[in-house]
Amino acid sequence: MLINSDLHIHSCFAMASSKDMVINNIAPQAKLKGLQLVGTGDGFHQGWLDIIEESTTYSGDGIYSKEDCNFVITAEVEGKGKIHHLFIIPNIEIAREMSNSLDSKNKDTDGRCRVKMEGGEIRDLAREYGCLYGPAHAFTPWTGMYKSIDSIYDCYGELPDFLELGLSADTNMADTVKELKDIPFLTNSDAHSPWPHRLGREFNQIEMNDLSFSSLEEAIKKKNIKTNYGLVADLGKYHMTACTKCHKLIDPLIAKDNKMKCPCGGKIKKGVDYRISEISDYDIPKHPEHRPPYVHLMPLAEIISMVYEKGATTKTVQSKWQILTDNLGDEINILINTPIEEIAKVDSITAPAIESFRNKTLKIILGGGGKYGQILLGETQEDSAIKKEKRVTLDNF
CATH class of the missing domain: 3.20.20.140 (Metal-dependent hydrolases)
Structure with missing residues (x-):
């Protein structure tokens, strides 16, 4: 089972x-x-x-x-x-x-x-x-x-x-x-x-x-x-090396040279992305036979929050979430299995966002320094300029 x-x-x-x-x-x-x-x-x-x-x-x-x-x-x-x-x-x-x-x-x-x-x-x-x-x-x-x-x-x-x-x-x-x-x-x-x-x-x-x-x-x-x-993972609040005060992303080598101190006066925290690069043995992953697929998801309320531009705990988002689960069943099933056309019958605005997750047509604004990243719809991860600049400083000292 x-x-x-x-x-x-x-x-x-x-x-x-x-x-x-x-x-x-x-x-x-x-x-x-x-x-x-x-x-x-x-x-x-x-x-x-x-x-x-x-x-x-x-x-x-x-x-x-x-x-x-x-x-x-x-x-x-x-x-x-x-x-x-x-x-x-x-x-x-x-x-x-x-x-x-x-x-x-x-x-x-x-x-x-x-x-x-x-x-x-x-x-x-x-x-x-x-x-x-x-x-x-x-x-x-x-x-x-x-x-x-x-x-x-x-x-x-x-x-x-x-x-x-x-x-x-x-x-x-x-x-x-x-x-x-x-x-x-x-x-x-x-x-x-x-x-x-x-x-x-x-x-x-x-x-x-x-x-x-x-x-x-x-x-x-x-x-x-x-x-x-x-x-x-790019959305994780400690994914990239960044300042914990102003949340700007900092090149890890520059951060080290500056003793992990940001010009704003904040403390720079080494990101998971860079830490793994320090201990990694391969440039690209080598998955063992037993390793299952990793499927990227986002909580349904967060997706609704994103498309309606309202907080995840607001009445607007919670009522939309309730309507979807009342009509289509539990959240995990909606996110993974329910046909997009069935979701669209209940919420035509949220359906394309769920489809974007399934198709990986997402643009990522990276997280770091204690601040979660953001998702913008309509551009593939592979084509995203921000994605390509993953290891490049976004702030000059």
Whole structure:
């Protein structure tokens, strides 16, 4: 069975996360999105585990169900060097045991706990309790593993069970790094709110025998991920090297020469694009046989927002989104499978934008420095002048 899964989100207990991130909100929104399996996030927070138990029915083998949505226990921790790691945990009981074993000052106050653990200790903890583990948003410049470590072996001493790409990278970028050829990639939302333009904005389509932790574990270890769906990496807010204050894109070499300081007084942050170029082994990606296609998507509300020039949470956009899902089913099905002519019958303005995603007729304004990129319709990525200038400075010192 093919399962749409988003395995990295956060609860209401995580810093900067919405108070609406509770099971009773996440479950119905996941159904509208088209997700069948969602990671709970924050699995080492005892209060969040209490809410999960109170709000769901235990279906067995690590699965907790609510309103046609199934949850598996997951947790993100911040280890030494401010590197983030993701655990997929067999069940709540094991999550509680692991939480009790952690030496963390903030585990009772923040859903993402901080621990003084190196990657090897993270590995050992996961193996001791039968968890799956890997680096969270591995390439992001603030908390990704590769921000300061050149090899995944230097972090864990072995290949982890998976690597999460993060919003500013995709398979084409990651498969220029030779050491990753045997690792399955995950694409997850890292959502801090339950609404469909956040939840499931990146997700995985996985072939599973049934809905269970054991089946998920087998699928990941056997690399049965059939498709990764995610944002156009160029749109990621840390994709290009840029100033975190004025957000202008800066040539990385010039940035280094100027000690990562922008003339405006802001701090320049190295982009994922350039960081991967520093550690890559190939100029063009070499995809292993097991690597599934990576399909670029954008949340439906964001597409509607773009074409109607209204905010994603405005009444205009939300009402258009509601009409589309009421008439055509869940969001993922609309974005991927529903014939364009059927979408046009419901919303003739949004339909061409969805078609542009499918045909890759998009013009990208690159993101960086903490600012998301933008999409303009009507020009192919390959022909876009901005796309061609991907590694060229857009600002002179």
